[in-house]
Amino acid sequence: MKIAVLGMGTVGTGVVKVLNTNKEKIESLTGEEIKITHVFAKNVDKARDVDLSGIEITDDINDIYNADIDAAIEVMGGIDHTYDIMMELLNNGIHIVTANKDLLAEKIDDLTEAANKNNVHLNYEAAVAGGVPIIRTIENSLNANQISEVMGILNGTTNYILTKMTVDGWSYEDALDDAKAKGYAEADPTNDVEGIDALRKIVLLSRLAFNRKVDIKDVPSTGISNVDAADIQIAKDLGYIMKLVGISKYDDSISASVEPIFLKADHQLASVNYEKNAVYVNGNAVGETMYYGPGAGSLETASAVVSDLIHVLTQPANGNFQPAEDAVIKNKAVEYQYYLRFGDSEADVKKALDGKVDYKLNTAHESVVAVTAKLNIDQLQDALEGLDVKAKYPVIGDE
Ligand SMILES: NC(=O)C1=CN([C@@H]2O[C@H](COP(=O)(O)OP(=O)(O)OC[C@H]3O[C@@H](n4cnc5c(N)ncnc54)[C@H](OP(=O)(O)O)[C@@H]3O)[C@@H](O)[C@H]2O)C=CC1
Numbered sequence: 599m600k601i602a603v604l605g606m607g608t609v610g611t612g613v614v615k616v617l618n619t620n621k622e623k624i625e626s627l628t629g630e631e632i633k634i635t636h637v638f639a640k641n642v643d644k645a646r647d648v649d650l651s652g653i654e655i656t657d658d659i660n661d662i663y664n665a666d667i668d669a670a671i672e673v674m675g676g677i678d679h680t681y682d683i684m685m686e687l688l689n690n691g692i693h694i695v696t697a698n699k700d701l702l703a704e705k706i707d708d709l710t711e712a713a714n715k716n717n718v719h720l721n722y723e724a725a726v727a728g729g730v731p732i733i734r735t736i737e738n739s740l741n742a743n744q745i746s747e748v749m750g751i752l753n754g755t756t757n758y759i760l761t762k763m764t765v766d767g768w769s770y771e772d773a774l775d776d777a778k779a780k781g782y783a784e785a786d787p788t789n790d791v792e793g794i795d796a797l798r799k800i801v802l803l804s805r806l807a808f809n810r811k812v813d814i815k816d817v818p819s820t821g822i823s824n825v826d827a828a829d830i831q832i833a834k835d836l837g838y839i840m841k842l843v844g845i846s847k848y849d850d851s852i853s854a855s856v857e858p859i860f861l862k863a864d865h866q867l868a869s870v871n872y873e874k875n876a877v878y879v880n881g882n883a884v885g886e887t888m889y890y891g892p893g894a895g896s897l898e899t900a901s902a903v904v905s906d907l908i909h910v911l912t913q914p915a916n917g918n919f920q921p922a923e924d925a926v927i928k929n930k931a932v933e934y935q936y937y938l939r940f941g942d943s944e945a946d947v948k949k950a951l952d953g954k955v956d957y958k959l960n961t962a963h964e965s966v967v968a969v970t971a972k973l974n975i976d977q978l979q980d981a982l983e984g985l986d987v988k989a990k991y992p993v994i995g996d997e
C-alpha cells in the first residue's frame with residue numbers, strides 16, 4: 599500500500615518510527631508492505647527527527663492529489679483548509695486516517711458521509727485520548743450495550759499541568775512550558791488549557807456512545823487557565839484532587855460538559871497523573887469499564903494512527919459509523935455537590951446559606967470554604983446570591 603503523510607511533526611515522525619520499527623510485525627498482519635511515498639509539510643527544508651530519504655516532501659497539496667496513493671495519514675492539524683484537503687482525498691477514493699479532533703468535532707458527520715459515499719475508511723482512533731484505544735472499543739467492542747455514561751480525563755497537557763501543580767508543587771507556567779517541550783500541547787496550547795480540546799473529545803465520544811450527532815456549541819466547557827493554586831492545595835487538605843474532566847450522560851437527553859472537578863482522592867480518575875488519560879464507560883450489559891494510557895506524545899499517538907492504517911488494510915470499508923439522529927443536550931437538571939471558596943466572613947456565609955442548602959463549612963484556611971450537598975445549577979445560583987464566590991467546583995465521589 600502506498601501512503602502519504604500530511605504533517606511531519608510530533609505525531610508524523612512518530613508514525614514513521616512505528617512503521618519502521620515494527621515493519622515485520624505490521625507486514626505479517628497486513629500481508630503487504632506499507633510505503634510512504636509522499637510527505638506534505640509547510641517547510642520542506644526543515645530538518646526532521648526521522649530519515650525521509652526516498653520520500654517526496656512537498657508543500658504543494660496538488661502533488662498529494664496527483665500521487666498514486668491508497669491512503670493518507672492526516673497529522674497536520676487545522677480545520678477549514680484541512681477539511682478541503684480531506685474532502686478532496688475522500689472523494690478521490692483515498693482512505694483517511696486522522697488524529698485531528700479539532701476538525702472532526704466540527705465536521706465528522708460531513709466527512710463520514712463523503713467517506714461512506716466513496717466506500718473508504720475514515721479512521722480516527724488517535725483523535726481521542728492519544729494512545730488509549732477508546733474509539734474502536736466503543737464503536738465495536740461495546741456495541742452490544744446501551745451506554746449511559748462516558749467520563750474521562752481527555753487532555754494530556756492539562757492533566758500534566760494539574761499533576762505537576764498538585765504532586766510536585768510546580769507553577770502553572772513552568773508546567774505548561776514543560777508540556778509544550780514534551781510535545782503534549784497543541785502548537786497553540788490555548789485550546790488545551792481552555793478546555794476546548796477535551797470538549798472536542800467528549801463530543802466525539804458522546805456521538806459514538808449515544809448514537810447521536812452532537813453539536814459542539816451545545817456543550818459547555820471551562821478550562822484550567824483561571825485555576826488558583828490555593829484551591830489545588832485546599833483540595834488536597836480536604837481529601838480531593840482537582841482534574842479536568844469531560845462527562846457525558848444519556849437518559850432520554852444528553853447532559854455533557856468539560857470542567858475542572860474536585861474528585862475524591864480514592865476515585866479511579868484521581869490517580870490518573872501527568873500526560874496519562876483515562877476514559878470510564880458504563881454500559882447496561884458490561885457495567886463499569888475503564889481505559890487508561892498515554893493521552894499525548896509522539897510514539898504513543900502514532901500507535902493509534904498506525905493501528906488505524908492496519909485496520910484499513912485488514913478490514914472492509916463497509917460503512918463508517920454515522921448516527922441517524924441529532925442529540926438533545928440538557929444540563930439544567932444535573933446535580934453535583936459543590937466546593938465553594940468565599941471572600942466573605944464565616945458569619946456572612948452562614949447567614950446566606952443556612953436554611954437554603956446543606957453544607958459543611960471549613961475555616962481552617964485563609965478563606966472560608968464550604969462543600970455543599972447535591973444541587974442543580976439553579977439551586978446553586980440561588981444559594982450564592984450576594985456572596986463573594988472566589989472559586990466554585992463540582993465535587994464527585996464524596997457520597
Ligand atoms: N501531539 C500529540 O500528542 C497529539 C496530537 N494530535 C493531533 O495530531 C495532529 C498533529 O499534531 P502534532 O504532530 O503534535 O503537530 P505538530 O505541530 O508537531 O506538527 C504539525 C505538522 O503539520 C505540518 N503542517 C501544519 N500546517 C500545515 C499546512 N497548512 N500545510 C502543510 N503542512 C502543515 C507542519 O509542517 P512543518 O513541520 O513544515 O512546520 C508539521 O510537520 C493535530 O491534529 C493534533 O491535534 C492528536 C493526539 C495527540
Ligand SMILES: N[C@@H](CC=O)C(=O)O
Pocket residue numbers: 725727728752753754755756782783784790795893894895
Ligand atoms: N494536546 C493534546 C494532544 C492529544 O490530543 C493533549 O494534550 O491531550
